[in-house]
Amino acid sequence: MDKKHPLEAMDREKFQELVVNKWKGSLSLTAAMMLAYFGFILVLAYAPRLLSVKIGEHMTLGIPIGIMVIVLAIVLTGIYVFWANSSYDRKVQEVLKSMRRK
Amino acid sequence: MDIVDTAIGQPSATSITFFLIFIIATLTITYYAAKKSKSASQFYAAGRGVTGMQNGLALSGDYMSAASFLGIAGLVSLRGFDGLIYSIGFLVGWPILMFLIAEPLRNLGKFTFVDVLAYRLSKRPIRIAASGGSLMTVFFYLIAQMVGAGTLIMMIFGMPYELAVVIVGMVMIMYVLFGGMIATTWVQIIKAVLLLSGGTIMVLLIMIHFGFSYGELFRQASMTYGDRVLEPGGLVASPLDAVSLGIALMFGTAGLPHILMRFYTVRDAKTARRSVFYATGFIGFFYILTFTIGFGAMVIVGQEAIAAMDSGGNMAAMLLAEATGGAVFLGFIAAVAFATILAVVAGLTLAGASTLSHDLYAGVFRFGRSTEKEEVKVARISTLSLGVMAIVLGLVFQGQNVAFMVGLAFAVAASANFPALVLSILWRNYSTFGACLSIVTGTVLAVGLIIISPTVWVEILNNPTAIFPLSNPAIISVAGAFAAGYIGSKLRPDPEASSRYEEQKVRNYLGVGAE
Numbered sequence: 001m002d003k004k005h006p007l008e009a010m011d012r013e014k015f016q017e018l019v020v021n022k023w024k025g026s027l028s029l030t031a032a033m034m035l036a037y038f039g040f041i042l043v044l045a046y047a048p049r050l051l052s053v054k055i056g057e058h059m060t061l062g063i064p065i066g067i068m069v070i071v072l073a074i075v076l077t078g079i080y081v082f083w084a085n086s087s088y089d090r091k092v093q094e095v096l097k098s099m100r101r102k
Numbered sequence: 103m104d105i106v107d108t109a110i111g112q113p114s115a116t117s118i119t120f121f122l123i124f125i126i127a128t129l130t131i132t133y134y135a136a137k138k139s140k141s142a143s144q145f146y147a148a149g150r151g152v153t154g155m156q157n158g159l160a161l162s163g164d165y166m167s168a169a170s171f172l173g174i175a176g177l178v179s180l181r182g183f184d185g186l187i188y189s190i191g192f193l194v195g196w197p198i199l200m201f202l203i204a205e206p207l208r209n210l211g212k213f214t215f216v217d218v219l220a221y222r223l224s225k226r227p228i229r230i231a232a233s234g235g236s237l238m239t240v241f242f243y244l245i246a247q248m249v250g251a252g253t254l255i256m257m258i259f260g261m262p263y264e265l266a267v268v269i270v271g272m273v274m275i276m277y278v279l280f281g282g283m284i285a286t287t288w289v290q291i292i293k294a295v296l297l298l299s300g301g302t303i304m305v306l307l308i309m310i311h312f313g314f315s316y317g318e319l320f321r322q323a324s325m326t327y328g329d330r331v332l333e334p335g336g337l338v339a340s341p342l343d344a345v346s347l348g349i350a351l352m353f354g355t356a357g358l359p360h361i362l363m364r365f366y367t368v369r370d371a372k373t374a375r376r377s378v379f380y381a382t383g384f385i386g387f388f389y390i391l392t393f394t395i396g397f398g399a400m401v402i403v404g405q406e407a408i409a410a411m412d413s414g415g416n417m418a419a420m421l422l423a424e425a426t427g428g429a430v431f432l433g434f435i436a437a438v439a440f441a442t443i444l445a446v447v448a449g450l451t452l453a454g455a456s457t458l459s460h461d462l463y464a465g466v467f468r469f470g471r472s473t474e475k476e477e478v479k480v481a482r483i484s485t486l487s488l489g490v491m492a493i494v495l496g497l498v499f500q501g502q503n504v505a506f507m508v509g510l511a512f513a514v515a516a517s518a519n520f521p522a523l524v525l526s527i528l529w530r531n532y533s534t535f536g537a538c539l540s541i542v543t544g545t546v547l548a549v550g551l552i553i554i555s556p557t558v559w560v561e562i563l564n565n566p567t568a569i570f571p572l573s574n575p576a577i578i579s580v581a582g583a584f585a586a587g588y589i590g591s592k593l594r595p596d597p598e599a600s601s602r603y604e605e606q607k608v609r610n611y612l613g614v615g616a617e
Contacts, residue, residue: 010608019611023528026201033201034352037194041348044187044334045341051183052333058321060332066186067390070193074386077197081379084205089372092612099614 011098018091025083029076040069109429110411110420111260116433124292124441125273131288135281142474145282145481146213146456152367156291158380161364163290164449165192165355165381166297166388168442169250169508174389175422176415178396179408182323182331185396189389191348195355196382200375203356206527208365208374209609209616214453215362215519216461219526221609222602224534229465231538233457235518235545236359240454243358243511244447244488248496249504251443257417258436267496274448275489278455279482283367286448293438293445298384300438301391304419307426308398319394322401331400343572347509350576354512357519360453371613395419402426451488458484506557509574513552517544517579525587527610530603536591544583551575 043050051062139145152160170192178185211217216232248267255266277285312318323331355361365374399408399418402425411417423435459481464472472480518541525532525540552558554569572578609615 015608015611019607022611030198030201033194033197037190037352038345038348040190041187041344042341045344048334052329054329056317058317058324058329058332060183060329062183062334063186063320063332066183066190067393069190070386070389073193073197074383077200077379077382080197080200081375084375085372096612096614 009099011095014091014098015095018088018095021091022088025080025088029080033073033076036069036072040065108411108421108424109432110258110417110424110436113259113261114429114433114436116430117259117436118433120434120437121440124296124437128285128289128292128441128444129273129276132277132281132285135284135288139280139282139284140478142213142460142477142481144284145478146363146460147366148283148287150367150369152287154368154373154376155380156287157364157368157373157377158384159294160287160290160367161361161377161381162384162388163294163297163445164360164364165385166294166442167247167250167446168254168439169246171297171301171388171392171442172254172416172419172439173414175392175395175399175419176408176412176417178393179399179403179418180405180415181335182327182397182400183333184335186393187334189393191351192355193382193386193389194348195352196378196385198352199356199361200378200382203362203523203527204365204374204378205371206610207362207523208368208371209611209613210527210606211366212617213363213366213460214456215357215359215523216457216465219522219537220461220465221526222599222606223526223532223537223596224599225470226466227534227538229461231541232519232522233461233466235357235514235522235541236457236461237454238545238549239357239359239511239515239519240450240457242507242514243360244450244454244492245495245499246504246507246511247443247447247450248492249499249502251447252496252500254416254443255440257412258420258439263500264497267493267500270444270447271489271493271496274444274451274492275486277444277448278452278485278489282481283452286452287364287367289441289445289448293441294384296438297442298388298391300435301388301395303431304423304426304435305391305394305398307431308394308402308422311398311402311426316394319397319401323397326401327405331397340572342577343574346572346577347574349580350509350512350516350574352516353520353580354514354516354576357515357523358511359457359515359519360449362519363453363456370616392419395422398422398426447492451485451492454488455481455484458488503562506552506562506573509557510548510552513548513574513576513579514545516576517548517583521580521583521587525584529591531591531595531600532587533591533594533596533599535594535596536587536589539590540583540587543586544579547579547582548575551578 053061210221219228219232251270252263252267256263399422403421408418424432463480464477551570556568557573559565559568
């Protein structure tokens, strides 16, 4: 297979933009997940009383927050899939088209 | 009368029936899979024909071990809120795997994650180094699983430990040896469906008991055991320790060879992406189930009875199954636990065997010139050898405290495999020498530091004080691996590898030429 040929025909600017956008998205979501998780751990370590705060008679703040970190993990992956399937994949197709045209 | 009046620990007609149905069904699948599993692509990657939903279930099947089902439910039942901290740690690696690794992994590799590294780095040195990291991860995880398998099955079915280990090993070898990835995938899917539905039924039974109100569940729990079960209770020893364990769990998930291998069973990066989303959903749901099951067991069964059966609380879910659904439901959940154990060790063995045959035999020993037939043959020999080794290790480590080995497997995965993958995907000037140095540094630091850590040095080797203060080495070993990768690449650059980075990028982001 000739690997050089499609590379030369590619719309380089569009490709670079695609790569930059992909990592902007990926790294922001990674940062969000890390912030939530390590934030949770650090609160546990330094201020566990914050999570023992009563919200209702037999419920502490820690339980909904813990469940929220789990839900957040699912939601963030959902956001990524949604973004990748719509915006990212469309741009991939555009770049691929630019390679085929020439 | 005993504190605990239970049928757990005696093989019952129902548990054996359910178990036999599972074994017959999975071996039938293995029989049909064996007819198909002739080519390398079938044996390692199920012919890349697994759908997103199927792979999502299979990924969660590979990940949800009996230890996380029985262990976390038990931890919650005895310690309440603290058990939730573990669950969260085991889930947060999945988004990271998705954002950083999923697509490049699928687009650049063929059968194993080592393929991704060998894409532009010098093939033989990098395959040797990366296989080391991969095999170490599988090895530690496998020991933990085999010993856990023997102990749990002994407790649940009253079967001798040795017999339990041998049965698990033999059935698992049959799946992998004859059915390759096709059979292993279906075993994972069936197990995941059984575990998720069994857990859901149990939670429904709990909820009937409490009038479908979590408020009522927590009210009764805190009435009996005090508000402490709803609060963090000192499971987190020191902040640094907690962060270090967090790093191992978060980045280790993205470096587990048996998980990464599943990405090659789907058609393309888009399907891979979708399957991670399903897996994250299933696993997250599963941890919410185990949290509920733990609290349910605490109230319905009672902490005294749970601790009387097993001080670690491992039988909490079993006791709860019996209390809420009687002997039939107990038999069902017992069979589900057995299936869970079998599936996880099968996935690990297949990943280990693939590294031995695809990366080491075909890639290193035969310079990539072996035929497909030879490679699959070696994969089968490796499966058999690893399976026998797993049985022997299970027997050797009987009664030993191997709980730390799960943490160690995650630490090695996070230190050896994850940094190498990330750097090879993102950094043009990553060199072969840098990659090898990074993998070796990560592995040596992870293993070395855990030996001199409180978990091994004090608790197992009975020394008075630990040389290294943290229980999990990840904070040092992951940073060390990244640093070694950087320094190594600066010391000995690899112009050949750098020149192929553009080509790698095109395949990585556009999927052009992906297998």
